[in-house]
Structure formats: structure tokens, C-alpha cells
Amino acid sequence: MNFDSDYARNMATQLAQYDVQAPLARLDRNDASYRGQLDAVNKLDSALRTFRTAVRDLKGVGASSMLVNKATMSQDGIATAAVSTNAVPGNYQFVVEQLASQHQLALNGMQPIDVRDPATAGDFKIEIGTEQFVINLGSADADGDKQVSPAELSAAINQAADNVGVSATLVRSGEEISLVLTSDESGEANALTLSSTNPGLQTGIDAKMELATALDATVRLGGRNGLVLVSPSNTFDNLIDGVSLTFNRVHGADEAPLSIAVGQDGEATKAKAKTFVDALNTLMSAFDSLTASGGETAKRGPLAGDSSIRSIENMLNRELRNEFGGVRLMDFGISSDRNGLLKLDTAQLEKAVAANPEGFDQLFTGEDNLLATLESNLNLYTNSTNGIMKNRKESLNLMLRRNDDQMAAIEQQYDRSYSRYLTQFTSMMQMMQSMEQTQGMFG
Numbered sequence: 001m002n003f004d005s006d007y008a009r010n011m012a013t014q015l016a017q018y019d020v021q022a023p024l025a026r027l028d029r030n031d032a033s034y035r036g037q038l039d040a041v042n043k044l045d046s047a048l049r050t051f052r053t054a055v056r057d058l059k060g061v062g063a064s065s066m067l068v069n070k071a072t073m074s075q076d077g078i079a080t081a082a083v084s085t086n087a088v089p090g091n092y093q094f095v096v097e098q099l100a101s102q103h104q105l106a107l108n109g110m111q112p113i114d115v116r117d118p119a120t121a122g123d124f125k126i127e128i129g130t131e132q133f134v135i136n137l138g139s140a141d142a143d144g145d146k147q148v149s150p151a152e153l154s155a156a157i158n159q160a161a162d163n164v165g166v167s168a169t170l171v172r173s174g175e176e177i178s179l180v181l182t183s184d185e186s187g188e189a190n191a192l193t194l195s196s197t198n199p200g201l202q203t204g205i206d207a208k209m210e211l212a213t214a215l216d217a218t219v220r221l222g223g224r225n226g227l228v229l230v231s232p233s234n235t236f237d238n239l240i241d242g243v244s245l246t247f248n249r250v251h252g253a254d255e256a257p258l259s260i261a262v263g264q265d266g267e268a269t270k271a272k273a274k275t276f277v278d279a280l281n282t283l284m285s286a287f288d289s290l291t292a293s294g295g296e297t298a299k300r301g302p303l304a305g306d307s308s309i310r311s312i313e314n315m316l317n318r319e320l321r322n323e324f325g326g327v328r329l330m331d332f333g334i335s336s337d338r339n340g341l342l343k344l345d346t347a348q349l350e351k352a353v354a355a356n357p358e359g360f361d362q363l364f365t366g367e368d369n370l371l372a373t374l375e376s377n378l379n380l381y382t383n384s385t386n387g388i389m390k391n392r393k394e395s396l397n398l399m400l401r402r403n404d405d406q407m408a409a410i411e412q413q414y415d416r417s418y419s420r421y422l423t424q425f426t427s428m429m430q431m432m433q434s435m436e437q438t439q440g441m442f443g
Contacts, residue, residue, distance in 0.1 A: 008429060012421035019417045020410050027410065030403050038396040040290055040302035044309065045382065045389040047286035052378045054279035058272060058364070059371040066276075066364040066371075067357055068268035071243060074259035079247045083262060085361060087242030093257040095220045096247045100186040100234045103214035105194065106171070107179040107204045112147040113137055114200075122198030126157070126181070129189045131164040137198055150177045157181070166192065180211065187232025188216050217247060223257050269353055269360075270346055276364075277334060277342040280316070284340050287313060308381065308388060313340065315377050324369040325362025332360055 058066060069089075071081035078096060115121035121138040140148045140156035148156075150170055157168040165184040170177055183190040191214035196202045217234050220226040229236065235246040243262055251257070287309050294300025303309060320329055320336060329335070333348030353360045364370050381388045 005426075008422055008425040011425050012418050015421045016414050016417035020414045023406075024410050027403055027407050031400065031407075034396055034400045034403060036302050038393060038400070041389060041392050041396065043286065044290055044303065045393070047283050048312070048378060048382050048389065051279050051283040052375060052382055054275065055371050055375050055378070058276055059375065060365075066269070066272050067353070067361040068265040068272065069242070069262060070265035070268065072261045072263070074256070078249055078251070078258045079245050079260075081246075081260065082244045084242040087240070087262050089263045090240070090261075092221065092240060092260045092262070093223050093226070094245070094247075094260065095224050095226070095257045096217075096249065096251050097220060098215060098218040099247060099250055100217035100232060101212050101215045102186045103183045103190060103192045104210070104212035105181050105192055106209045106211050107181075107194075108176065108207070108209060110150040110153075110170075110177045110179050110204065111200070112149050113153070113198060114146070115141050115148055116146040120198075122196055122201070124153070124157075124196045124198070124201060125194070126166055127193035127195075128165050128183055129191065133160055133162040133164055135160060137196075137201070150179055154179060165190065182212075183214065185232065186214070186217075186234070188214050189232055190214055219247060264353070264357065266350055266353070270349060273332070273334065273349055274344055274346075277344045280320075281341045284313075284316075288339075308392070312378075312381065316340070316374075319370065319373055319377070322370070322373075324364075324373075325359060325366070327356070327359040327363050329363070329370075331356075332363070 067085045069083045069085060069087045071083050071087075073079065073081070079094070113121075115138045118138045121136075123137055124135040125132060126135070135153070135156050137148050137153075140152050142152050142155065154168040154170055157163065157166065167182050167184060169180050169182075171180050172178075181192060181194070183192055194205045194208065196205055217231045217236070219229045219231075219236070221229055229239065234248070235244060237244045239245050240262065243260075245260075290301045290303040291306060291309055292298060292301035293304055317336070317340060320342070322328070329342075332352045333345035334342055335345075336342050362369060366372065379387070384390060
């Protein structure tokens with residue numbers, strides 16, 4: 001009998017595989033189960049976070065973001081409006097007499113400033129209203145050539161730590177360079193005043209050119225003989241309660257006043273209500289997919305019977321039927337079917353909001369109302385520090401790591417069994433070969 005090393009290796013492999021077959025199959029099943037659960041929990045976490053984001057966007061910050069008002073204007077291009085939910089409905093007329101502007105000055109024919117003698121180099125003072133800052137001309141010599149070029153002076157102004165609101169730029173026309181200074185803010189109170197202790201620079205200041213005057217915006221409320229309103233900018237914040245207007249151009253001499261009607265934006269309000277309904281239904285559909293009971297033709301969901309999802313569904317069903325601010329969702333045409341999905345009756349919503357806009361507002365917004373309550377309850381699950389979803393994912397990842405460790409131990413067990421069986425078969429075959437050789441001697 002010849003020694004067959006392949007036979008020994010094949011037998012050692014088969015027996016070693018048999019030794020680890022059962023625990024390896026169990027670990028493979030565990031791995032598939034844990035990974036399936038982790039994937040499902042990630043999908044659940046994503047669905048919850050998407051819904052929470054929708055709730056946060058609708059809730060907004062501060063005042064209500066569900067009840068939408070709008071401003072309708074008789075003419076385009078004269079003004080734009082920002083209307084909050086607390087705007088009082090009404091009709092208003094405006095005539096724009098003057099737009100606000102930033103002060104802008106030009107120092108023409110700029111030449112390098114000699115700063116060889118620090119005692120006579122001087123400084124450059126820029127005043128904006130009641131504030132000021134000073135540029136030391138000697139310090140403005142960035143390249144150390146004892147001259148302050150127009151570019152160095154412009155940079156020193158823009159980079160000054162105590163610059164109180166002026167921007168400098170250079171304008172070139174052929175060989176001539178002009179230093180243009182512009183106040184950052186519009187309005188008469190932000191007019192620029194320039195002075196220098198350097199004689200050469202002061203000469204340029206004395207010959208300055210005013211490119212734009214510092215002006216306040218002037219608007220009349222109520223027509224051409226109405227109430228005069230003044231603002232340092234073209235935006236009049238909260239000009240009317242809940243309404244800020246930005247004016248873009250001046251009225252022509254014979255142009256009709258701008259009429260603005262402030263009132264509810266029914267379409268935008270309905271769109272926000274639909275956004276809420278759609279977000280909730282998307283979440284509930286995700287629950288249905290993850291918890292499907294399965295059957296002959298349908299696959300069982302990876303989180304069927306999951307207690308967390310049952311708790312969330314119970315919370316949602318409770319809060320969606322709760323009363324907030326004395327009203328409920330169903331009062332505004334939002335009801336749920338037997339599967340927990342919401343339905344929106346837009347006609348009823350429009351009628352109910354028109355009759356009770358404050359109630360609609362109080363239903364959704366406020367510290368203790370629907371959106372805030374939903375966000376607070378969802379935070380228990382979605383909190384990135386100690387939320388239930390985070391803890392579940394960490395637990396599953398820990399089980400996967402332990403399973404991997406057990407897999408590694410099984411591999412080591414396989415290696416040990418293989419080595420033992422290979423040694424045993426090799427010894428056995430060598431012994432049988434030796435016996436055959438001995439028997440042949442007496443043949």
C-alpha cells in the first residue's frame with residue numbers, strides 16, 4: 001500500500017467539518033438574523049427621523065408655522081412682503097417717495113503716500129455716524145517700502161479690526177486710480193466723514209466726489225398725503241403688525257398708490273396640513289411593511305410583533321385623537337381610517353380654518369400642542385445620545401461582534417480538529433504501509 005497524502009487530507013477535512021457543522025450553522029443563522037434585524041431597525045429609525053423632521057419643519061421656531069397669511073399687491077415690482085401668522089387682515093395703500101441708499105465717496109487721483117518719516121506720516125480717520133476708526137498710515141505700509149500704495153490703504157481699511165462699517169475698493173481709469181469708500185449700511189445716520197493728518201491725503205479728501213448720498217427710505221401710508229414713514233433701510237420691519245415690507249422702487253409722479261391686501265393664504269395652509277397628513281401616512285406605511293404578519297403569498301416583516309412599533313402606534317393614535325387648544329384634528333377635516341392612516345377633507349378644512357383660524361393655529365403649535373407633543377414623544381426613540389433606536393442598534397451590533405468572535409473560535413476549533421485528524425490518518429496509513437512491507441518480507 002502506497003501512502004496517499006490526499007486521502008488523509010480529505011478525510012481530515014470531512015471529519016473536522018463535521019465537528020463544527022452544527023455550531024457553524026447556528027452562528028450563520030444568528031448572523032443572518034442579527035443583520036436582518038439591524039437593517040430593519042435602521043429603516044425604522046430612518047422613518048421615525050424623517051417624520052420627526054417633517055414635524056419640526058412644520059412646527060418652526062416661535063410663532064405658528066401652520067396658519068399661513070399672505071399679502072396681495074396691486075402692482076408688481078414696487079415691494080415684496082414677509083407676512084407672519086399673526087398678521088391682521090386688512091387693506092393698505094403706500095406711496096414710495098424715496099429709497100434708502102448707502103453713502104459712497106471717491107478719492108480720485110490716488111498716489112502712494114510717503115511714510116519715510118513716522119512723525120509726519122499721519123493717519124486716516126473715517127467716521128460713520130457717531131462711530132469712527134483710525135488707520136495709522138505708517139502701519140499700513142505692508143511691504144515696508146516706506147510708501148503706502150492705494151492698494152495697501154484699501155486693504156488696511158477693509159482689514160481694520162475696529163472697522164465700524166465701511167468697505168473700500170479701487171477703481172481704475174487708465175492710469176488714474178480712485179479709492180471708493182462705501183458705508184455698509186444705508187440711511188442718513190450712516191453718512192461717512194473723512195479726515196487725515198497727512199497733508200497729501202487731506203488734499204485728496206478735500207477734493208472728494210460724492211457718488212451716492214446717505215438717504216433714508218420715505219414712504220407714505222394712505223396715499224400721497226398720508227402718514228410719512230421713515231426707515232434707514234428699504235425694509236420696514238413689522239411695518240404693520242405681522243407684516244414687513246421691502247420697497248424696491250420709487251413711485252412715478254402720476255402712478256397709482258400700491259394697494260396691499262393682507263389675509264389668509266388658504267392654499268398654503270391646506271398644503272401644510274397635507275404635508276402633515278402625508279408625513280404621518282408615510283410613517284404608518286413603513287410600520288406596516290416592517291411588521292407584516294406574512295402568509296402563504298406574503299413575506300413576514302422583520303419586526304413583526306415588535307413592541308417599540310406598537311408603543312409608537314399607540315402614542316400616535318392617542319395624540320392624533322387628543323384635544324389641543326380646545327379643538328381636535330377631526331374638527332378641521334383630518335380623520336383616521338381603521339388602518340391608522342389619515343384622510344384630509346380639504347373642503348371641511350378650508351371652511352373650519354376660515355371660521356376658527358386661531359383654533360387651527362393652537363391645535364398644531366405651542367409648547368404643549370400637537371406638533372410639540374409629537375416631537376417630544378418621538379425624541380424618546382430618535383435621540384442620538386440615548387434614544388431607544390440608538391440603544392437597539394448598539395445591542396444588535398454587539399451581538400454581531402460576539403457572533404463574529406464565536407465564528408473565529410469555531411475556525412480555530414476547525415483548525416485544531418483538522419490537524420488532529422490529519423496526524424491520526426497519516427500515522428495510521430504509515431503504520432499500514434509498514435505492516436504491508438513487513439508482510440511482504442515473509443511472503
